[in-house]
Amino acid sequence: MQTDNYMSGARAIVRALENEGVDVIFGIPGGATLPLYDALKDGKIRHILARHEQSASHMADGYARASGRVGVCSATSGPGATNLLTGVATAYMDSSPVVAITGQVAKPFIGKDAFQEIDTVGVYMPVVKYAMQPLTPREIPESIKMAFFISSTGRQGPVLVDIPKDVQTGSDEMDFSRGTDLKGYETTYKPDPARVREAAKLILQAQRPIILVGGGAIKANAGPMAVELAETLMAPIASTLMGKGAVPENHFLSVGPIGMHGTYHANRLITESDLVIGIGARFSDRTTMDAGEFEREKMIIGLDIDPTEAKKNLKNELAVTGDVNESLAMMLQFVKSMMPYAENSPWNRRLKELKDQFEGKVFGGQAVSPVIIKKVREQLADHDIVTTEVGQTQAWAELFYKALKPRTFITSGGLGTMGFGFPAALGAKVARFGSNVVDLAGDGSFQMTSNSLATSVKEGIPVIVIIFNNSTLGMIAQWQRMVYDNRMVASWLGESPDFSYLAKAYGAEGVKVNGTEDFERAFKEALNNEVTTVIDVPIPPEENVLPFVPSGKSLREMIV
């Protein structure tokens, strides 16, 4: 007898997604996903049509980063899957929960170089947390369930489900209640109390402790506890690029990000510190710069959910593996029972001194970009969201945009993917429709995914794109000026198409502004627009983002 649970694999995908609470999929259909799309027609899930699969995966990623929920994207086999890959890899590097569903050629064609066949699982394996290929319709409910579970638990990350066309079209009795068999998969590790006590001892011995929050602190919502620890120790709170917003950057102990484009005072303080307490930070090369110098004459405590992060990049690290909130709570207990109040310590005076002198300081003379970014901050509410592209604009935003809440500063930190910001902004807007979403874009980056303007207009997803238009691949030009002896090669974009017209051609709004006053007016107007608005802001091509620590140098060797 056939029950209600007798259905095609394609329908089972949709049902399983609905069971996970999915309300939206970003994607582009193709031959190998036609059955899935046919089933979507009868389901409750909204499909948002991208114009390039890379943007579809960035949208899903932006949705995930803004909401904390799993973002879903989809593409057909072959070129669809390869286009989608960049966004999936971007999500992987920043531990963002994304489920990617790709169509595959029918099973009899797999391995035969059939039309639009690639080994999708093989290609994706190194950039996903897990990859699956259900080979019978019956496996679909469990595969989807596993994908969501794996993607959203432990150290989050993207999961691929590659589904052959005949598995979508075949029908069978489906079991949606079956659990998942994931015996080897540990989602949480209990922090070891002995280790936490050891860490607490280090804290008590330290004269100059500093807290470093990373992207993991946002995922675990560990900001409040990090602040409590900081206030107990009267220690400065720095962040990584990914950690921006974990702790409100206007807190009196916050010093902003460290790293290649960290603030002057944060880089100085972490260099002078004798103990770094990392919370969900992976001590990447862009954060620590020269790792040996970074940890010289200091100890590092690393709280992380992922045991493979322990001592990965630093030798003097005492790693505490586990949910960072749990580790922090335990640590606070130890510290509070033993800690003398440290408000007037020399370290705290040093913090105040550096902060008073350097907070918000623009190095290297006049620059337009920081002024624009500060004006954006003034106009936006705390919960509004900023995304960035990659390049100088991203670095300016890292330095001058104060993120006040978690999940309000969205950027491609690990992979540094140009073209990420705009589609990610659209995904973020879908997730948090009540918030304004602004993409801070370079003219080079924007041109990588500007065709998402079509999606934004057709699907009614209004965001604001601010183009810092310097007619160059600015960050490349900066390196060529500062590191390659002024030998300028292939970094001059020249006159781009008029972005205001480009926006209008898509049915969006576009304005070109003169100067910062004009910008303020245009931005206020854009906040009231009901369509996406592109604001084209001319920026002098020779602006350098400072401070800047070139690769291979240490944080004490900032160029200012």
Added chain:
Amino acid sequence: MSNKRMFFIRVADRPGVLFRITSVFRRRNFNIESVAVGKANIPGESKIVISIDVDEEGADAFARLVKRIIDVYEVIEAPQESCTLRELTLVRMESNEAGLENVCKNYGAKLTVNGGVYIEYCGEPQNSDMLLKELGKYKIKDISRTGVTALVKESGKDILRFGH
């Protein structure tokens, strides 16, 4: 001192597991010396035994990275001195030359003459190496080695265990 270490990896019997594991080593440009895969004593599980030249710190990092793979249940990592090692070697000779029989007898290898001349040897990999050197004095047609498989010794030292 040799830096050769053994990884014992208990995994779910799913497609792609071996690929995922070897990718961890390939990504950091480490050459795996040998891999042996076989069913374990628990249904649905396989055991992968890998031999690799790596220092203790590197081995620790690899063990963690391998454990992070979702299909991996447990990773045990040990220096070769802490393991009992065995490898099977099969050799086909041109002909049953005089002296071959003696070499085999010395090593405890089995010589079969049946539609061809075959030598079969099971022992520690160094002994296989020595035997093959001896056999090199005769005319060898073909060699196949299984790669080393192993068990941790009860008395073994410096054994790291991840997972359950």
